[in-house]
Amino acid sequence: MKKENRSSLPTFEQSAGHYLADTQLRKNIGHATQTIRKKRDDVTGELPDWEELRESGRQIKQQVMNNLDDYLLELEESVTAAGGVVHWAADADEANQIVTQLIREKQETEVVKVKSMTTDEIRLNEALQNAGITALETDLAELIVQLAGDESSHILVPAIHKNRSEIRDLFKEKLNIEHLSDEPADLAEAARLYLRKNFLKAKIGISGGNFAVAETGTVAVVESEGNGRMCTTLPDTLITVLGIEKIIPKWCDLEVFMQLLPRSSTAERMNPYNTFWTGTTDGDSPQEFHLVLLDNGRTKVLADETGRQTLHCIRCSACLNICPVYERTGGHAYHSIYPGPIGAILTPQLRGLDDSSAASLPYASSLCGACYEVCPVKINIPEVLTHLRGNIVEHNKKNGGIRFKMDSTHVGMRLMARAFRSRKRYERLQKIGQTGQKLFEKDGMISKLPGELSKWTDFRDLKPIPKQTFREWWRDRS
């Protein structure tokens, strides 16, 4: 039996219209991304060796990907030697089980968390909830999203789609505050008081990590608020969940990434809080450190020569902020933890092409190339996008069944390909176009076309094909 595309989630093109129509969202996201773009240009422009730094970042990551197995073993060894425990998780379920088990052993039911994409990817919070454990997000934006029962819409600024007064109303309701203004300082103070209580009583902290140094076993979290540092230093036990691609070989490599990351992401010269820890230290909490190394499809990505560069990503979100598609739809239309250009290439690779929602993402791009231009580790996102589109077409040719064979894009592509291979057929197609269009022409313009082509004329007119093609003019002239 042929496999049909499966996913419970809608495709990008099904969702985009809904978000495009949300004028407040368009305004919030447009404003935020335009501002950060400008700032990013300024702080990257002031480094004379920015391009060399990008190239170094790319090369270090490439070296890691070419020898990932060796670096992983080296990391395990150095973390263990420093008093930490390394766990290996093949997929989301396994990772969630490991974390749940570790918390159960301590007989705790509440944990504090620092914002982590990786734990979002495996839906750790849900798994913990099912096991009767409450995970409190402590990153301010992530807390807002959690309180709202919403999903994050940006990898760095998860609440980018909300404005101040929306947040004020949320805090008043969920944190039981009677009077609250929508001044940033007041909002931050309200969150601070709420979080502080929880930090002080938490026995277990959960974090992600930005980098793990194979040579020393050091894990790094960079952030802006200090809440992450509270999560990683106050509790007795720290559990870090890390995708296996986050490795860098040596301590000195941090020099490169600690410049690339903050400038690309928050447009700062340095992150306000940079926390590094190596295993455990007697008398200085945490006394237990568990590192869960997650595969969850990453080795599959690694095996694809063109797709592999996706794993270089340091989750800076510069590509989201520059992307004209993301700017207009926001993150939710992607139905993925990783939205924007990086999501468009990472998600289908992690979830597989049978997932129709994920497989719609490589098409959610005009291939304008702005993402490639800003990526601090030079991931050629347009190249991976077209590569994945190629894989999707091949996949559909094999598994798509009759529905795909009848698909209008597919039919059109096949027809055109046939025509382009022969001058005679091509010229005949030009003639068919010239004659056929007469049905739709009105006042020298085509404003309504049938079928799939109506998606062009819904928004744009089309000038009819002129009576004489260039080749006819050329023939007559000579």
Place this chain on the structure above:
Amino acid sequence: MNVSLFLTCVNDTLFPGTGKAVVHLLERLGHTIDFNPEQTCCGQMHYNTGYRDETVPLVRRFVELYEDAEAVVVPSASCAGMIHEYYPKIAETTGDSALEKSVSELLPRVFELSGFLVDKLKIEDVGAYFPHRVTYHPTCHSLRVLHVGDAPLKLLKNVRGLEFAELPNALECCGFGGTFAIKNSDTSAAMVGDKIHHIKQTGAEICVAADNSCLMHIGGAMSRQRSGIRTVHLAEVLASTEEKPGGKQ
């Protein structure tokens, strides 16, 4: 010089005026033009939509047609970009080393029009006359795939009678993107909406670019809005003279 014109399917069929303009312009500059009617399409639309196999015969066809050409001029930055950026990769995947070799030998002789004039022929003033207020949209592929740099601007600034108006947020995509404009037409429309907003801010009568496909999208949306602003390909501006004014629709 004997110049082979690779016109591209969109120009041949929908915008013959651009092809004529290239012929007039290059002849005016003293070159002879050759147009081989066996040419069809560069394959970009197929390649970018994921139809890789369908692109291979077009790469072969291109090489066969132009192997001996002195210079191949393409009045479309995105098609020229496709040829430069992706033809070597496509040739590589066929495992046909002769094809790979022919592609790599041919590429240095393949030029987008503005690059051909400025970088190859070293001409910035082509003696054009175009008395209109004009803004220029640097299409994404001309900027970020082909890297034409400021060649089109140098040419435009030397056109007599032309009043140049800087386009705000010029570097942002217009939302065309080939089949993207259809598959994700809502998003594409939102993008072109903002592009048009910026074009209107310039007060220009005409928006110029080096790609008719982007102009077809921008112009089509402006026409739907009855904006009164027109789109004209760079070649047509450059071909226009006092004796033979262009830019009419």
